[in-house]
Amino acid sequence: MRLTRRDRLFLFAPLAFLLAGWLVLPALLGLLATFSTYSPFATSVQFSGLANYAAVVRDPLFVAAARNVAVFTLVAVPLELVIGFSVAYMLRRPFQGRAALRVLLLLPWLVSPIASGVMWHFLFGGATGIVDFVLGWLGRPDMPSPLGDLRLALLAVIAVEVWRMAPFVTFLLLPSLASIPTERWEEATLSGASWTGRVRHVAIPAVRPLLLTITMLLTGLSLGTFDAVLILTGGGPGTATVTPALYSYNRAFGVNDWPVGATSGWLIAAAVLGAGLIYVRLSRTKVAD
């Protein structure tokens, strides 16, 4: 059965209604706020042009946040992809309990970032943490929490994010890798392909569109990283782990600077949009190929 244009519109209408009311409209109101002095409590609103954008990009704190999120995305996303893909590759052959294991892989992602932030705060803790416990058990001296160390805090936050997302990547890639016909693996083996050759010529081509989508998803999520950082470090030590989303939250909800909060929020949206455009472009290139 082929859907007509009218059928498609009819099916899309409920989603469009929800998105328009609860996403598009508030987002557009937020966008308007970025060009004004709007605040829910303001008695008058004035047009301010691009002043809010200038204030945000000139703020050294936002610059630090942008730098941090760039490092975060450039390190976390490839790590999540590599670890997620590697584990999925190892689990591709059927074995007893694979279905149950696949469900377990979802657990870190299912735990809310706030909850995992609280958990890792204690796990990293020098006095109470699992790291300290294991070191003590091995007779090694205490190791202070990396979250309190200027040089290690961002890496620790990245590690928590990788712990949360890499199993999710495995969960998403596993069905595609498992569905590659056995003949193709055998063919590659008979033609003398090494392990890396099999990955390059058999595995990756089979999951490339999905890999691209996952990369886009992870990039978008990384650019908007907020809740785990809020709990783990609050953006510190110093400005070591502050992110644009945390900056936006603090400005809008901490000190009621709504225009600046909305402006930084829209700058994150623009970055995600940029990543989305690259994704669309790459997808089209693939289709053309």
Added chain:
Amino acid sequence: MSRVLARAVVLLVFVAACSNGSNTSSNQSFSGTTIRVVTFTGPQIAEPLQRRAPDFEKATGAKVQIITVPFSDLYQKLLTDFATKTNSYDATVFDPQWMGDYVPPGYLEDLTDRVKNDSALQWNDIAPFFRDFSATFKGKVYTIPLDGDFQMVYYRKDLLQKDGLQPPATWDDYISIAQHFQGKDLNGDGKPDYGSCLAMKRSAQSYWAWISIAAAYLQSQGTKQGAFFNTDNMQPLTNNPAAAAALTVYKTLSKIGPPEQLNQDVGDSRGLFVTGRCALSLDWGDIGPLAVDKTQSTVQDKVGAIILPGSKKVLDRSSNQLVDCNATLCPYATNGVNHSPFAAFGGWSGAINKAASAKVKDAAFAFLSYMSQPAQSSVDVTIGKTGFNPYRTSHFNNMGPWTASGMSETAANDYLGAIKSSLQSPNMVLDLRIPQTAFYQQTALDTALAQFLAGEISLTQCMTQITNQWNSKTEEIGRASQLDAYRSSLSITK
């Protein structure tokens, strides 16, 4: 004759009981009236309100709805509700620092006459600082204090006694005691422990700790002198030798404590202290009840508390120099040491929405008064989970509830002694209460302090950054109006 006397006594007791009953506006006088009280999710603060509301309802006929919202949302929810005239809340138990944003636009009910006319409230039993400064704005009463928040220093009495050390009188003493114990095993588990445990995490409660240190150097001539701005021209007091001295102490302390101290909030530092891992700590009154809690404390009866350490040198505002205390500069000094206890945050307080109907306002006031009256509050301040700390003279004089809570008489005397000496100080520092206080403290001050502790900026850059950001915000809002708000918060009338 004795029978007549006995009858007279019974009659008097009956009359007294009836008059006590009137503390909650008895006779079902608020029957049919609903009071919507908003506060934060808690469990602290909300717990005593929820626990005591049924008794109040029974006595007065009023219905009390306790609405709770996350702390991070409370300020905004209230401001939106007031500004948009939605008026979903009749009363609030809130952070009195927000008075600077709520009182000038006329959102809160003036309670001056009500507190005067309510004998059951025993207004004069409330410590002068909370009565005359914390509850007051521009000379008028807007809140009923329910909690006495200020910071003090806790120390391990057993350790100091064993090593022949006196509790710290100055911040220099605090540093030397912390250095003495740093790295020693303080709880017998064979592991090195810490001289001092402070909350230094960013976006947490750390900036209050710095103000507690800075207060000793910045304010020496009474509460009205103020510790944040010059009360003549609203110039910040954040770029001078006193601020520099406080920053130096703060940075030194960041290195005499747990190695991950820069990522610890008060929950972490309290946990470390009550498990015996720290010799000293700086905190609100919460450590007192926690230290006697058998389920988590290993330092029962080993903890002493004292007024915040002071300084022998203070800022001479005429010369902008740090100079030795003398009778003129430090009129409230003890043995040449200026102590400036800091009412950080200020203590949860109740206020009434001016736009509520007259009957609801009466009922809301009766409820807030009931919560504050000694019969209720003297018990609530001894329970850790209420989050309420002592703020009335009777809270110190009536030892019964303290010993009933599990505190030994010695521990209670130590704990209450520190609170009493802080509360009686005429040099208590009032926390900042001007429009956009949150920006001045949570954004500008907190960020600069975090950067300074992490070594991202120097001491001079830190002071300049705070001063510049405070000045720009003041200019943006209006220097004259901010000065007026600051002076009003300090009850400066001339």
